[in-house]
Amino acid sequence: xxxxxxxxxxxxxxxxxxxxxxxxxxxxxxxxxxxxxxxxxxxxxxxxxxxxxxxxxxxxxxxxxxxxxxxxxxxxxxxxxxxxxxxxxxxxxxxxxxxxxxxxxxxxxxxxxxxxxxxxxxxxxxxxxxxxxxxxxxxxxxxxxxxxxxxxxxxxxxxxxxxxxxxxxxxxxxxxxxxxxxxxxxxxxxxxxxxxxxxxxxxxxxxxx
Numbered sequence: 001x002x003x004x005x006x007x008x009x010x011x012x013x014x015x016x017x018x019x020x021x022x023x024x025x026x027x028x029x030x031x032x033x034x035x036x037x038x039x040x041x042x043x044x045x046x047x048x049x050x051x052x053x054x055x056x057x058x059x060x061x062x063x064x065x066x067x068x069x070x071x072x073x074x075x076x077x078x079x080x081x082x083x084x085x086x087x088x089x090x091x092x093x094x095x096x097x098x099x100x101x102x103x104x105x106x107x108x109x110x111x112x113x114x115x116x117x118x119x120x121x122x123x124x125x126x127x128x129x130x131x132x133x134x135x136x137x138x139x140x141x142x143x144x145x146x147x148x149x150x151x152x153x154x155x156x157x158x159x160x161x162x163x164x165x166x167x168x169x170x171x172x173x174x175x176x177x178x179x180x181x182x183x184x185x186x187x188x189x190x191x192x193x194x195x196x197x198x199x200x201x202x203x204x205x206x207x208x209x
Contacts, residue, residue, distance in 0.1 A: 005034045005061075006068040008077050011155060017145070022082060023134055023158035025146065029119060030065075030153035037061035039121055039152070042176060045097030050179065052193055053093040069093060069119070069180050078115060078182070082159050089114055089182040090189040099130060099175040104168035106138055109160045112188035113181045116164075117157040120150035121176040130171030132156055138165050150175065 007029050014026035030038065041059025045051065053066065068074060070091060079086040092113075109116050118132065125131070133144035148156045158164050183189040 002064065004068050004071070004073065005030060005038075005064055006074070007031070008073050011077050011081065014081070014155075016081060020136060020145070021158060021161040021164045023146075023156070023164075024081065025148045025154065025156040027151060027154045029155045032153075034061070034065075035121065035152045038065050039123075039176070042121060043095060043097065045095070048096075048098040048100035048103065050094045050096050053095060054193075056095060065119075065178065066093065069178065075182075078117070078157070081157075082115065084115070084159070086115070086182050089184070090186050092181045092183055092189050092192055094179045094181075095177070096179070097176055098173065099171045101170045101172055103175075104130070104170055106135060106141060106165055106167040108138075108162060108164045108166075109181075110192070111160070112184055112192050113160045114184050115157065115159055115182040117155060117180045118150075119178045119180070120152055120154045120156075121178065122150050122152045122174070125149040125151050127171060129169040130175055132166060132168050134158065135165035135167065141167055141169065150177065152176075 010026050010028050014024040016022060016024045038061045041062040043056040043058045043062070075086050130150060132148040132150060133141060134146050135141065136143045136145060148154065183192065
């Protein structure tokens with residue numbers, strides 16, 4: 001494997017917020033040239049929804065990105081960031097290419113997820129909507145702790161908790177990211193992947209889904 005394209009040092013140096021739940025965000029995880037190559041090799045995704053990596057085809061630059069996400073270096077830097085043990089926890093990787101109006105509703109992520117990471121692969125995000133908001137409450141999208149524009153190369157992450165509320169204002173159109181989650185158990189991984197596989201299959205069978 002060649003040199004890493006993810007800037008692990010940027011992740012290690014990012015400031016961790018601990019209350020009301022643990023999270024961080026950092027730009028510059030990918031440089032401009034690598035981001036452009038990854039965008040060119042991004043899976044051909046024409047429908048909204050989150051798709052499991054195994055259901056997609058993509059080019060070599062995107063494959064290099066996935067290799068970095070799956071690497072021991074990524075596990076080590078994220079374990080150190082949150083002060084948790086990730087060894088033995090399975091990693092789930094999913095991809096989104098487009099958002100629809102119903103996306104962005106407030107949620108915490110399922111209890112099957114231990115750590116959530118969103119690595120954005122858009123160009124510079126000039127739209128006012130579609131910006132990730134980490135929230136104080138489950139019922140107020142405007143009461144946010146931080147708002148994170150999904151610029152290409154930005155990584156947003158949180159340690160899943162019962163109060164890790166997040167969402168975004170509705171956006172319709174391209175909104176690219178790779179989401180990777182350390183799961184609580186292999187059984188939890190299979191349940192979540194099964195749900196995503198089923199959803200992906202429905203979208204393949206139904207052109208209007």
